[in-house]
Amino acid sequence: ACRQLGYPSAILALSRATFGQGSGFILMDDVACSGTETRLLSCSYRSSHNCRHSEDAGAQCQDVRLSGGSSPWEGRVEIFHGQWGTVCDDSWSINDARVVCRQLGRTAYASRSLAYFGYGGGPIWLDNIAC
Numbered sequence: 319a320c321r322q323l324g325y326p327s328a329i330l331a332l333s334r335a336t337f338g339q340g341s342g343f344i345l346m347d348d349v350a351c352s353g354t355e356t357r358l359l360s361c362s363y364r365s366s367h368n369c370r371h372s373e374d375a376g377a378q379c380q381d382v383r384l385s386g387g388s389s390p391w392e393g394r395v396e397i398f399h400g401q402w403g404t405v406c407d408d409s410w411s412i413n414d415a416r417v418v419c420r421q422l423g424r425t426a427y428a429s430r431s432l433a434y435f436g437y438g439g440g441p442i443w444l445d446n447i448a449c
Contacts, residue, residue, distance in 0.1 A: 320379035332376035
């Protein structure tokens with residue numbers, strides 16, 4: 319579901335209507351994705367079901383990425399908020415980098431500023447970060 323929405327990946331798969339119960343027709347039951355699909359409907363599933371909306375599935379998607387680096391472990395911090403945008407480096411520090419890296423399952427060793435990894439596109443979503 320996350321990849322279909324443009325996010326790079328999911329952080330958590332949630333169940334039992336964590337975000338509230340939906341309403342209407344239930345299209346998919348016993349969904350089984352391999353993790354490489356780009357659309358939820360590409361996963362195997364049963365269209366007949368024995369579900370109730372108290373079993374509605376949820377996902378928490380990855381909303382941060384690193385771009386413009388020479389490896390996947392470095393780059394300009396970008397945030398997804400309907401579209402990808404950047405984070406202004408005003409007040410940016412190693413503490414802020416540590417939070418981003420922790421969110422990505424990595425460890426921060428350095429913090430860069432002044433468009434070190436190139437200028438990003440899209441809106442500037444965050445500024446004056448102080449973690």
